[in-house]
Amino acid sequence: MSADALTALKAKFPQATDRASADHPAVNVPLGDLVAALGFLRDEWAFDLLMDVTAIDWAEGAAPRFTVVYHLLSTTRAGSYVRVAANCAGTDAEPTAPSIVSLWPGANWHERECFDMFGIKFEGHPDLRRILMWDGYPFYPLRKEFPLAGIETELPVADIQEETGTRVIAAPMMGGPFVASAGEMNLTDAEPRAKDESWADRATRPDQTPLRQVKD
Amino acid sequence: MVTANSELGYNSKVEGGVIVSRADAAINWIRTNSMWPMPMGLACCAIELMAVGGARFDIARFGAEVMRFSPRQSDCMIVAGTVTYKMAPQVRRIYDQMAAPKWVIAMGACASSGGMYRSYATLQGVDRIVPVDVYVSGCPPRPEALLDALMKLQTKVRSEPSASRLLSA
Numbered sequence: 001m002s003a004d005a006l007t008a009l010k011a012k013f014p015q016a017t018d019r020a021s022a023d024h025p026a027v028n029v030p031l032g033d034l035v036a037a038l039g040f041l042r043d044e045w046a047f048d049l050l051m052d053v054t055a056i057d058w059a060e061g062a063a064p065r066f067t068v069v070y071h072l073l074s075t076t077r078a079g080s081y082v083r084v085a086a087n088c089a090g091t092d093a094e095p096t097a098p099s100i101v102s103l104w105p106g107a108n109w110h111e112r113e114c115f116d117m118f119g120i121k122f123e124g125h126p127d128l129r130r131i132l133m134w135d136g137y138p139f140y141p142l143r144k145e146f147p148l149a150g151i152e153t154e155l156p157v158a159d160i161q162e163e164t165g166t167r168v169i170a171a172p173m174m175g176g177p178f179v180a181s182a183g184e185m186n187l188t189d190a191e192p193r194a195k196d197e198s199w200a201d202r203a204t205r206p207d208q209t210p211l212r213q214v215k216d
Numbered sequence: 217m218v219t220a221n222s223e224l225g226y227n228s229k230v231e232g233g234v235i236v237s238r239a240d241a242a243i244n245w246i247r248t249n250s251m252w253p254m255p256m257g258l259a260c261c262a263i264e265l266m267a268v269g270g271a272r273f274d275i276a277r278f279g280a281e282v283m284r285f286s287p288r289q290s291d292c293m294i295v296a297g298t299v300t301y302k303m304a305p306q307v308r309r310i311y312d313q314m315a316a317p318k319w320v321i322a323m324g325a326c327a328s329s330g331g332m333y334r335s336y337a338t339l340q341g342v343d344r345i346v347p348v349d350v351y352v353s354g355c356p357p358r359p360e361a362l363l364d365a366l367m368k369l370q371t372k373v374r375s376e377p378s379a380s381r382l383l384s385a
Contacts, residue, residue: 139336169340
């Protein structure tokens with residue numbers, strides 16, 4: 001069912017191409033066709049529910065740098081789920097994509113989140129503000145150049161920062177990220193632990209004597 | 217015949233209408249047993265906080281069942297949950313609006329240290345923004361752990377020099 005919809009989509013929009021996908025059918029469309037293609041899927045193929053709007057940051061210096069991805073579900077035809085992707089226009093610092101709030105009002109907050117995390121400007125959005133971080137936060141946390149631990153910056157409210165002396169700080173993980181192990185093993189070994197165990201009591205840091213001396 | 221007063225408790229026949237005590241003991245006794253919490257429920261710890269208020273664990277046994285959602289009427293802020301940097305200024309504002317004397321319990325790993333959220337968005341411990349009296353470990357803590365924290369706080373309040381503080385204020 002979903003594949004039929006995408007075949008029809010490719011017939012109507014010749015520039016659309018198949019997109020590699022492990023589960024649901026997916027398609028790449030040029031940014032200029034995006035709103036029309038999504039409107040076509042909604043009106044002609046009953047993809048009435050917009051599940052998600054998200055984005056991919058391919059890497060610093062990659063071209064294209066950002067891709068927006070739309071997940072569509074049909075509530076009237078069982079099992080119909082497609083993904084539509086389009087590469088963003090604009091610069092690396094300020095990528096752009098057209099807003100689809102006119103098609104699905106529910107896209108409003110999805111696009112705000114996408115803007116908050118990736119800095120993608122959705123043109124035509126009625127109220128494009130940050131939704132998770134506070135107004136005035138200077139970074140886009142899900143971009144590749146943003147470190148996992150964060151970047152030191154100012155608190156949202158200046159007088160509270162002055163009174164408490166607290167700032168937004170980088171919080172590096174102690175050897176993390178932590179990964180749990182699967183398989184048949186005892187629960188202690190399966191606990192989430194850092195790949196880099198250089199600081200843990202299991203391995204000895206070069207400048208440290210062993211914490212646990214094993215007796216022969 | 218004169219005998220030593222061997223009674224430990226208050227006896228109106230012996231002592232009349234007067235009880236002699238220290239002002240600290242009286243003030244702290246009042247404060248200890250009517251500690252109204254400001255429930256700062258920010259995440260899943262707040263569910264355990266609600267369980268503490270329920271019949272099974274019953275925080276009313278310690279005189280702290282009167283959850284006040286107004287900082288003006290509360291004595292003890294229970295920070296139950298993850299404090300994001302976006303929320304941190306509001307937590308501090310509410311603490312500032314509470315009337316003294318006031319205390320803070322950091323409930324759970326997130327409020328105590330940021331917990332598992334070592335992230336750009338999470339305050340790494342609410343003690344960076346307000347002074348904390350009691351930390352509770354757990355993710356989330358059992359309700360008994362919060363009751364234990366309340367009892368620890370009561371023990372702390374009992375030893376405070378409340379009268380001299382009132383006079384010097």
